[in-house]
Amino acid sequence: MLIALVLLALASAPLGLLARREPRPLIGWLLALIPLALFAGLCSQLPTVLAGGRVDAALPWVPAMGLELRFALDGLSMLFALIITGIGVLILGYAGFYMDKDPGLGRFLATLILFMGAMLGLVLAGNVLTMFVFWELTSVTSYLLIGYKHDYPEARRGAQQSLLITGGGGLALLVGLLILGQAAQQAGVPATEAYRFDAIIGAGEAIRQSPLYAPAVWLVFLGCFTKSAQLPFHFWLPGAMQAPTPASAFLHSATMVKAGVYLLARLAPGLGGTALWHTTLILVGGATFVFGAIVACRQFDIKALLAYTTLSMLGGLVLLIGLGGDYGAEALAVNILAHALYKSALFMVAGIIDHEAGTRDLKRLGGMRAYMPITMVVAALALLSQMAIPVELGFVAKEWMLEAALESPQPAPLRFLGLAAILTAAVAYIVAGWRLFRNVFLGQPHPDVLQHHVEEPKFGMLVAPALPALLSLVLPVGFLPLVSQFLSPAAGAVLGEPLRFELYLYHGVTPALLLSLSAIVVGGLLATRERQIAALPGAPAWFNGGLLFDRLIDGMLAFATSLTRRTQVGRMRAYMLYSVLAFLGLVGLPFLLFGLGAVRVGADSDLHFYEIIATGLIPVGILATITARSRLGAIIAVGVVGAMVSLFFVLFSAPDLALTQLLIEVLSTVFLLLVFSVLPARFESLSPSWVRWRDAGIAIVFGALMTGLVLATATSELFPPLAPYFLANSLAEGKGANVVNVILVDFRGFDTMGEITVLFIAVLGIFGLLRFRRQVPIAVRRSQHAVIPGAPVGGAEAATPEEEPVKG
Amino acid sequence: MVLLLAIAIGSLFGGAIYLMLRRSVVKLILGLVLLSHGVNLLIFVMGDGVRRGAPPIVDAQGLPPPGVADPLVQALILTAIVISFGLTAFVLALAYRANQAVGTDDLDDMASTDRL
DSSP, X not given: OHHHHHHHHHHTGGGGGGGGSSSHHHHHHHHTHHHHHHHHHHHTTHHHHHTTOOEEEEEEEEGGGTEEEEEEEOHHHHHHHHHHHXXXXXXXXXXXXXXXXXTTHHHHHHHHHHHHHHHHHHHHBSBHHHHHHHHHHHHHHHHHHHTTSTTSHHHHHHHHHHHHHHHHHHHHHHHHHHHHHHHHHHTTOOTTTTTBHHHHHHTHHHHHHSTTHHHHHHHHHHHHHHHTTOTTSTTHHHHXXXXXXXXXXXXXXXXXXXXXXXXXXXXXXXXXXXXXXXXXXXXXXXXXXXXXXXXXXXXOBHHHHHHHHHXXXXXXXXXXXXHOHHHHHHHHHHHHHXXXXXXXXXXXXXXXXXXXXXXXXXXXXXXXXXXXXXXXXXXXXXXXXXXXXXXXXHHHHHHHHHHHHHTOSSOHHHHHXXXXXXXXXXXXXXXXXXXXXXXXXXXXXXXXXXXXOOOOOOHHHHHHHHHHHHHHHHHHHHOHHHHHHHHHHHHHHHHTSOOOOOOOSOOSSOHHHHHHHHHHHHHHHHHTTHHHHHHSOOSOTTOOHHHHHHHHHHHHHHHHHHHHHHHOOSOHHHHHHHHHHHHIIIIIHHIIIIIGGGOOOOOOTTOOHHHHHHHHHHHHHHHHHHHOSBHHHHHHHHHHHHHHHHHHHHHTTOHHHHHHHHHHHHHHHHHHHHHHTTSOSBOOOOSOHHHHHHHHHHHHHHHHHHHHHHHXXXXXXXXXXXXXXXXXXXXXXXXXXXXXXXXXXXXTHHHHHHHHHHHHHHHHHHHHHHHTTTSOOHHHHHHHXXXXXXXXXXXXXXXXXXXXXXXX | OHHHHHHHHHHHHHHHHHHHTSSBHHHHHHHHXXXXXXXXXXXXXXXXXXXXXXXXXXXXXXXXXXXXXXXXXXXXXXXXXXXXXXXXXXXXXXXXXXXXXXXXXXXXXXGGGTOO
16 A cells, blocks of 8 residues: 555656646646545545554565565654645646746656655655665755756756755765664664664664664764754755745745654654753754744745745754653644645745746835735735744644743753744744735835736636645634644654644643743734844855855865876876875785784795796896897797796696697787887887886885785685585586686686687777778877867877888 | 795786886886786686696596696686787787877877877
């Protein structure tokens, strides 16, 4: 069931391409049938989940490593899955109208549906590795959606930033999750189950004691904070507003950015309860909460304003996980629902205003109440919920948040810090909400805007934000018991034990209510001064995360370029030198430090004088090769070395090798003579003498190292020899007495075939090189194509004409 | 006898590295030839002991001589000898052709052929 749901969502993504055809505006609502079907499928599981049960489904892949495709549906997953599919329905329908003139609508909707499938997989995953795959898939689809208008440099920048930051965080997260799996195994969980969420949570007690706990938690934090735009990684979220508004409403407010919150909430029963966990979450979440809310009050772009309130609210949710306790878990569930409803509605309203008035700039808008009164009501409903004005869902959620801070089991300073953050943010939300409403709907519009034909949007477009905005009001007024019943299992999953709670609108005069009301009063007073607040001097211009991040990336690229320029000089021997020095450093040094004890020089009683002469002739031949001034001398010297190697094979029981080596030696000499006859007759000393002495020193050290390594390893018996098998089976299995031959043609026959293939390719290459020699030489051809930018044009070496080819 | 082989391998590797660090194509090719000798002997000595006078040839009953040499490394080296010969032949043809096109055997003068 669950596997089918996720696969259906992913597999139906190509259907989005249908939107390239007519009927344009309505195709979105037609495609919305996909999330609607998923929504219905999820609802059919509601009775099980509300009763506290869980639906499981798994496809094993590599069980021994704990790799599997596992899905599990409990209260928390259900809350997220219904938000994803429910808002998905509205977004798809809305996008059809919003982008009705955009030729790329098909591509956009296909990516959007793909994202929905990935997000669904993420929140339904029952195994951390399964979850990680979908986690990354949401990052990739988010990148595609932000960069949808790829003609604009700003869109590309936003897309790149978001991918680098969430992708980098994803890598940290993967390592963190793997460490968690290891810690679970150390706690006695079998490897097949160690990566399941319930196993990690079940082993939470042992994991928290483990030395692996702190690194794992920090890495998970890194992944969640980047994904959910917490300080100091927040800046990618405002940049992501380059995405078309339906994507912003869906990914960057209601669903994807909550993935980090989801994972923290999911792991809270296992990893929570430590000072590290709660202190970090309260500090980071609280700071983001306040920062986003205050910065939002000073924005002039509607979407930027909404983006900052979104990242603020994400901070609020992280803060709630940090505060912990019953109320923390309950407040988290309520706030996730409330925020998803009002923020998706607000983003869609922003899109409507942009669509109708042609701008999102608060300085140019105004007076829209005369042109789009219904939109104004929708916006007001959603804004009131965000501002936590009584009887809206946001009000209930805010009061629960205050309760969570008041009743938090954390030590007093942290608790009060959280409370202060909530109150500050609550005040700022009212200022930001009023600023948005007043500058869009009240006052007088800018003359430019009136040149647009501003009117109420079509019904198919307006209904999408109207529904969640209405729910923000209707749910608390009429259906609080139902909502409580629905949210209880979700809160229970965050707490780690079954839980039942009842939301209420009014429950007598409590400290939370008083605090909430006083925040509204202070906020209302400040809201009348919103213009002055926006005009206050802000942080210096360089203090901008996005800018600093760009500098970091630019610096990294510049560093890589200069490093490449310096090391990739285009000379073979330079690369050779790097390799040799790396070998000396990585193998030679450890050998010198730790391996010298293994060197064994055994006495040999059978040593013959001719063996010593053969050995001695090898260095002599090599020296003669190196110092030869004529090519003939060098060829003879190399021949002597080859002959001595053949002699070695004769002496040490390898007659086949000796024969082959001798044959090849003769052939090689003929080849060398043939080719060297056209090359310069005498060697010149091309390098200065200090370079030659340096290279000689390196070569001697290298040779000595090889000698030492051979002496240290030749007699080692770390592995059983394979020889006895071949010796025993050669006649019986291979029907041959010469074991070497049997190995070549029988035991390792495929190897020999590969060898023949290599030789054949070499022959083809040689044939090609020699056969086509009459063609225009490379150098001349390039000078004709000198239009390539950066190519040396008419350089001295490029103009060298070809010598007359040798006849024969 | 491992000592003998060790000295031979060390000098082959050292000489090969020195020649491959030179600017002349010819020396580079000679270095390549020496390097393949060195590698072949290295494989040889890594087998199940180096023996005298006991080639891996079994008798009519399928029994090897006492103290037999390792047949597997010999088979591997046989392949390696032939392949390195193919490589040497190809590089020689390449040097021949490059000399025709560029008119030099100095690798530094050929650096321009890398650039596009």
